[in-house]
Amino acid sequence: MSTQNFSYRPSVVAIRKLEVAPEAQIAWTRLTDRIRRQLTKSVKTPQDVKKLDSPNLYSVRADGVSVLFENDMGTGLVLSVVTDREAQALQTA
Amino acid sequence: MNTPAAVAAPALVGAGVFHQLTLQGAAQKWLVEIASLEGLLATGVSAGVGVFETALLHWFGHSLERIALLAYATHGIVPTHVAREMTLGTFRADFAWISIDTNAAPVVCFVELEEARPDTLFRQGTRIAPYIGRKFLDGFSQLVDWCCFGHGEAKNHPLVAAVLGNNNRTVSYNFSLIAGLDDFANNAALQHRLEWWRRNIIVGDGTTTLTFSAFCQHAKRNLNNVQHL
16 A cells, blocks of 8 residues: 555544543534545535435444444434455354 | 353564554444454353453454454554554553554554453452452553553553654544443442443543453444444
């Protein structure tokens, strides 16, 4: 992997930290803003966020990173942040 | 005779080096491994004496995949490199892992395991209210040392640097402690303290403390969550 690529690829560390921090249950709008900031400009509109079949669950995918999050009456919680590499490793061979 | 649950000394992953691993089908394999770990812990709980640290070190040190599970359960990260018995300056971490990912900032983590015995987290002393357990304090002290004095050592660690290579991303350095079992918090006072412990034992940025019970729960929760994506 080239070092040049690292210069613009998004950091998901801050999002991952939301998973375990008590302050993760921040306002839904703040959470989505944060996800959009972390995942750069690929997530521009609410339509980029996908509603999943399970109640209150949403996902967004951008720049090789998928984020699963929950919206509980306006309160957001990041449940999972998975890169494409990780998704491949987790899949059944 | 009640003796702590133990496992026969297995072949262990080579110590003191980072091993690169490319996982495939990790979710299914880890479900099996978590069941195995829960079995070991349950044996200790049913015997009333828990599991010794050595047995836990042997269990995790048995394979690269089990060390990788340390990363996935505590941070939801699938690591690319894992190590057993990694020296960190003047300290020695039981395990270490690194994640190098084209789509995420690099993460480096050193892990300390303590035993999972009835008095690991809390012990009865001369007062009615329980004291914090000595083994937990040992592990906590290690975590404090790493945070206060080992952070620079981690940054300058030659083996870590060799894995990270020349990249200009900000590296996240983390330290984890896993100790004790929720099962032994079997009265209101202990449960109250365990709950406080969960919410408040945070040494500093990048530290994680978990019981082995919470470790298994987090691992299963993370595996369940990822199925939605």
